[in-house]
Amino acid sequence: MNNWDLIVVGAGAVGSAALRAATEAGARVLGIEQFAPAHTRGSSHGHSRIFRHAYFEQPDYVPLLRHSTARFESLQRESGATLLNRCGMLVAGPDGSATVRDTLASAQQWGLPLDSLDARALCARFPLFSFGDDAIGAFEADAGIVRPEATVHASVRIALDRGAELRTTTRVRRVVEDATGISVESEQGRERASALIIASGAWTPQLVPELTPLLEVTRQVQAWIAPTDGIDASSMPCWLFDRGPGQPAIYGLAPDPAAPASADGSPSPSRHPKVAFHGSNVVVDPDLGVAPVAPADVDRLLEGYRCVAPGLAGSPVAAATCLYTMSPDGHFLVGTRRGLRRTHFAAGLSGHGFKLAPALGDALVDLALHGRTDLPIGFLSPARFTYAAP
Numbered sequence: 001m002n003n004w005d006l007i008v009v010g011a012g013a014v015g016s017a018a019l020r021a022a023t024e025a026g027a028r029v030l031g032i033e034q035f036a037p038a039h040t041r042g043s044s045h046g047h048s049r050i051f052r053h054a055y056f057e058q059p060d061y062v063p064l065l066r067h068s069t070a071r072f073e074s075l076q077r078e079s080g081a082t083l084l085n086r087c088g089m090l091v092a093g094p095d096g097s098a099t100v101r102d103t104l105a106s107a108q109q110w111g112l113p114l115d116s117l118d119a120r121a122l123c124a125r126f127p128l129f130s131f132g133d134d135a136i137g138a139f140e141a142d143a144g145i146v147r148p149e150a151t152v153h154a155s156v157r158i159a160l161d162r163g164a165e166l167r168t169t170t171r172v173r174r175v176v177e178d179a180t181g182i183s184v185e186s187e188q189g190r191e192r193a194s195a196l197i198i199a200s201g202a203w204t205p206q207l208v209p210e211l212t213p214l215l216e217v218t219r220q221v222q223a224w225i226a227p228t229d230g231i232d233a234s235s236m237p238c239w240l241f242d243r244g245p246g247q248p249a250i251y252g253l254a255p256d257p258a259a260p261a262s263a264d265g266s267p268s269p270s271r272h273p274k275v276a277f278h279g280s281n282v283v284v285d286p287d288l289g290v291a292p293v294a295p296a297d298v299d300r301l302l303e304g305y306r307c308v309a310p311g312l313a314g315s316p317v318a319a320a321t322c323l324y325t326m327s328p329d330g331h332f333l334v335g336t337r338r339g340l341r342r343t344h345f346a347a348g349l350s351g352h353g354f355k356l357a358p359a360l361g362d363a364l365v366d367l368a369l370h371g372r373t374d375l376p377i378g379f380l381s382p383a384r385f386t387y388a389a390p
């Protein structure tokens, strides 16, 4: 049994970022992943994720978003992999849309470049989309797409090159913190470490049971849809449309013409635009598996897509399920386990965590190695909720 400086459970978006950060800091780190990096049963697959900085969800994320984008850029440089595509991001909605209003407000608060657009300007600039007469919108040119699988692989590769160890197809069963360190029991035996990061996504309640009442895992569907004949989608941005109260927002990602082929050699579906609803009420248990995509899932998406981009909503090419782990308020739960000192976690990323994973990885490694972080994560503390100690 080794005595590691740090063990990281999970090598998904946050765990892989933490592995990279820990090795940068010179720590002796072990990662343990129940499947393999960039597998398709969690929350970090599907070829593309939006990154942006004008943040309607909460302006307090903006410093973390800036930090994360800089870290994606340095990962891109260091690994030589193409991870980012700055195709821009359009947020639109009907007059009075809180999503558009809060996007503009966060940009103003933090001095982010953003174009504020009325219905006429939206129609002129984005002819692929259909806008109501009262539509308003905001366009961030500095936003775009990050490739999730390539990002996870690049972080893991760099961490391994710097001496990290990663055990795959190994599930952590139990973690116990005592006065001198942490014991981590997995299918491959017991390990000791001075600190622990739990980045286990949808499976977090199994290792941090006190968070169970705060987390709900939902099934999401993402579909790649080829435009109708004659429509060229190559210059479209990423986009999100607020469809009004009670309706989940619909959003889409620009095609990625340079997307690498899938593992089986077939062309990546990401050569076509991707579309999804933001949120669902289908609650699932990640260990029981998730119902595969049904024709009705894709029909519902196509119907919503036709309303906002009729020419783009052509024929489905591929579709996949994915998991959101929701917190009660849609904001992350990040911090140190209540009553403990050495066990830190990021959970409940609520369907918007990929773009922030580098900042979360860095903050968790700061907490694990130094007991504090300069990154402003205080607003994400689970202490805003009432829940029991472990």
Ligand SMILES: Cc1cc2nc3c(=O)[nH]c(=O)nc-3n(C[C@H](O)[C@H](O)[C@H](O)COP(=O)(O)OP(=O)(O)OC[C@H]3O[C@@H](n4cnc5c(N)ncnc54)[C@H](O)[C@@H]3O)c2cc1C
Pocket (backbone or CB within 6 Å): 009, 010, 011, 012, 013, 014, 015, 032, 033, 034, 035, 042, 043, 044, 046, 048, 049, 050, 051, 170, 171, 172, 173, 199, 200, 201, 202, 203, 204, 206, 207, 220, 221, 222, 276, 321, 322, 323, 324, 346, 347, 349, 350, 351, 352, 353, 354, 355, 356
């Ligand atoms: C369809 C879809 C679209 C999205 N779009 C966006 C977007 O555009 N922009 C954005 O920012 N975010 C987006 N998100 C959200 C984002 O992808 C997630 O918030 C993020 O990937 C979650 O990362 P994670 O590290 O928490 O979880 P994961 O990446 O799932 O990692 C958790 C890992 O822990 C492992 N694990 C769990 N338990 C154990 C155990 N006991 N032992 C060992 N290993 C374990 C799992 O196997 C998994 O690999 C989207 C999510 C979905 C589903």
